[in-house]
Amino acid sequence: MRDDIMTLVDGDAAEQLMSPLQQGAARRSLRTARDGGAICLLSVPDIRCGGCVSKIERALNARDDVASARVNLSLKRVQITPSGSRADPALFIAALDRLGFAASAADDATATPDPTGNGLLRATAVAGFGAMNIMLLSVAVWSGALGTTRDAFHLLSAMIAVPVVLYAGQPFFSSAWSALRVRRVNMDVPITLAVLLATVLSLAELLQGGEQLFFDAAVTLLFFLLGGRYLDQMMRERASSAINGLARLAPSGAMVRRPDGALAYVELEEVKPGDRLVVSAGEYVPVDAQVSEGSTDLDRSLITGEPLPVLASPGDMIEAGTLNLTGSVEAVALRPAAESFLAQMIRMQSEAERNRGTYERIANRAARLYAPVVHLMALLTFLSWLWTTDGDWQQALFVAISVLIITCPCALGLAVPVAHVVAAGRLMRMGVLMKDGAGIERLANIDAAVFDKTGTLTTGRPRLEPVIADVADLSAARGLAIRSSHPAAKAIAADLVAEPAAVVEQVQEVPGYGIEGRIDGRRARLGRGDWVAEIAGEPASSPTDPAFAFAGGAPIGFEVTETLRDGVHDTFDAFSRGGLDLVILSGDSRERVMHLSHDLVLTDICAGMKPADKVSYLENMRHEGRRPLMVGDGLNDAGALAAAHVSMAPSSASDAGRTAADFVFLRKGLDAVAATHRVACRTAAVVRQNFTLAICYNCIAIPLAVAGLVTPLIAALAMSASSILVIGNSLRLSASPEKLRHGTRRRRLKKAAT
Incomplete structure (x- = not known):
């Protein structure tokens, strides 16, 4: 009862605090899910690390009106599935605001344009300008300036440093204040504390006529921190560029032929099934449609991964997002834009972080411990140095500042999600859609591959x-x-x-x-x-x-x-060389299956299988500790796809099959299955590397900072470098395997020559 009352109070407060325009924007965040239910999609630009992800998910999932809440760290979005029929986005926005996160409706399924990049660049430039000038003044002091000259240089440094810190430190100060005002700490709290302590300590020394000031350290510290955060922001945007690239393929409207024969331009959302569309050469197809008049060449590389154009003539279906290359055609719209093939691709790509894998759950738990541990560590460091230096509080504070700065959970929090988003973009360019990041983690550790026959191993056109x-x-x-x-x-x-x-x-x-x-x-x-x-x-x-x-x-x-799909032999050979068991489950007779697969390397053939038999076979494998991949396409394979450790389906599969599968491959050949497995294995290796880098960084950096061997400047540079290193390592996944092999070969040749 108390929770219901609080929910009503929260809702009233949310409505009162929001203007009518804001209330309308909040309601626009509601979407229709694939299962017909409602979801709320919110943009939260202040999400920084795994700690933010954990706090938001714990708070929202604890609410009675939320069935589930998932945070996408790379896209900085929150997807909320309300429970029951009541879904008021204003309540969710108010709840996030109480946590210190400003939220707004996401305009679409793509990454929301983040204006913080330009602000970070300006702040970095101001900090760099201030650091250069203060360094010049500091050189004179270090060179031996004494007395009034030294004090004048110190005063000039203060006049530059204070406004620079107040302006350039805003990204950290505002984030820290948003957290503290709701009694929460985030990664910007220790950074803010470190910068302000260095500045205040220097001002105190200036008023007392001290010889050692830290204005140069405070401003240069800000410069390195801002530079690192700006690079981190740019690399995150690059990691999610695949989703933004998909969104750019959707035109803003379409040319529709009216019943009287006249042409009219309508907004994309106004296109209805049955409308006659005119698609000219050089235009993207706005919605899924069927060609009724004319013929043209289409660039379907988005759909199939193949660069060669495909001829489309009357009767052929053309998907939204394909590019019309040569002639003008008329086509009949088959479904609205929100249900088009392109919209489904965008949704699947943007949900690449929907489920949490083992590594990400570990990273989120570690991020939750970050704030209390780092502040306790800094306090103990301060007290220890205060005792060992016989009360030299300046030196103790200086070391404690370094500890506050150098301990950062960003690298650990980014180790998994960035790798998964980059892998999703790589797979999309190969013609494979990944529905969640946990799927690619499961695909990397399979020990068997199970295939349906009709429509999966075969072309599907008997x-x-x-x-x-x-x-x-x-x-x-x-x-x-x-x-x-x-x-x-x-x-x-x-x-x-x-x-x-x-x-x-x-x-x-x-x-x-x-x-x-x-x-x-x-x-x-x-x-x-x-x-x-x-x-x-x-x-x-x-x-x-x-x-x-x-x-x-x-x-x-x-x-x-029936005839086998292209790439079947290559896929089976690749899996066989990898030591995987290969099984065919088919409803056909054993003679027909044996005839079709007589030259394939197989571990087992199960014929005459009904849908329940396939599910039982896969469940028995999992009960034995096996981790099977299931590849199927039909309505009768939906249960088997859901029962497997991980599953894939071709784009020609039934709606139930595509929904149940973790991956959907768009290419006609089956070689996409083996290629996806290779990318999954490479992604798992990159995630392990990222974890190793993040853990090694903290294991080395923290003891050095506690020992007083690291200055705040070096701490800032190391903290930024750790995040950039993890993101850069993940971006290697966007390169093709051929490029990676060539790069390895060049390194080996260079090593041999040396």
Whole structure:
């Protein structure tokens, strides 16, 4: 009850504090999720590290009106799934404000443009200008200036340093104050404390006519810190550039032909299914559509990863985001912009950090301990030096400042998410979409690969051998086939195109079995032979091959031939060399599976498998401690994809299959599976390297700072360098494997020559 009252109070307070414009912006943050529910997408620019991620997620997930909350560190966004029917973004924004994080509605699924980069650059320039001038004055003091001359130089240094610190330190001061006013500490609190202590200590020495001042240290410290943060900001933006690149492929509007033949330009959000679109050469396709008039060459490299243009003619479907290269075409819009293929790609890319892997959970727990540990360490260092130096509080404070600065959780917090975002961008350029970062971590440690056959190992476009049967039966079979998405049904519908399709009522598709309906009042089935035989008057020729029959009638068997996808042999060879077990799970007969895969290196073949059998097979593997990858495409594979350790599906898969899979590959060849596994293994190696770098940095830097061997300037440089080093190491994933191999080869040749 108390929580409900507090929620209502929070909501009233939020509404009162927000202007009508802000309230409208908050409501615009609501989105419709793939499952039909609501999600709230907020931009939070003040998210800095894993500690911020942990605080926000713990606070939001503790609320009764939040089902789940996930923070995307690289994109600085929060995705909230409300619980129940009530979803008021104003409450969530108010809750974040109480935590010290200013939040606003994210305009779309892409990274929100962050203006802090320009502010950091200006502050860095001011700090650099001030540091240079104070250094020049300090040189005169170090050279032996005494008395009035020295005091004059100190006064000039103070006149430069104080305004520079007040201006250039704003990024740190404002962040620290936002945290402290809600009784929270973040990574900017110790930095602010260190800079202000150095400045105040110098002013105190100036008033007392002291010889040792630290104005140069305070301003130069700010310069290094700001420079490091600016580079960190730029590299983060580069890491998430794949998502922004996708967003730029969506035009702001489309040319629509009105019923009277006139052309009108409409906003992208106003395009509706059924609208006739005109796409000229050089334009991006605004929404998923089907060509109705004209032909052209399309750049579908976004979809397939292949650079060669593809001819599109009437009847072909063209996806949003593809580039029209040559001719003008007219096309009929199939779905609105929010549901287009491009919008789905953007959503999947932006959710690359949706789930937490093992490494990231460790990093977040470590970041939570950062603030109390570093302040306690600085206090103990101050007291220890105060005791060992017989009360020299200036020296003790100087060392404590270095400790405050050098201990930073940024490198540890960035070790995982930046690597995952860069890997997601790399996979996207290869034609593979990654749905969450935990998936790529799981893919790197698989020990078996399990494949469906039809539509996965094969092209998904089987051919139907000639069949002799009654015209009425063939017409009824085609009537059922055109209502099914199964590859075999599509082949039957395509090859029986000369037959008129019968009118089918009460249609019901049963995953793994086939499709059933009533034709002229008679029950009919098209699907597995044994399933069709249940209503037929006699058994089918094969229990697993496609067949059709009316209730009580004789079944008609269909012989469907299939061809392997491109890249199947290369993928199986690569997995076999890697020591993975290779298994085929298929609903077809063992003879057909053996015939199709006779020259593949396989560990096991399981034929005649129903959907539940596939799920049981994978669950048994996991119970045995195995970590299988499942690659499937059909509606009957959705359960198996969800049951596997990690899963992949082609873009031609059913909606249920694509939703259940962790990865979706857009290329026609199966070589994308092995390539994705290689990227996953490289990503896991980079994450381990990042963790090693972050841990080694802290293990070396902290003892040196406590021992008094590190000045605040060196501490600032080391702290910034650690974050930049981790991000730079992650950016290596954006290079192609060929570039990496060439780079390794050049290093080896150089070493041999040396």
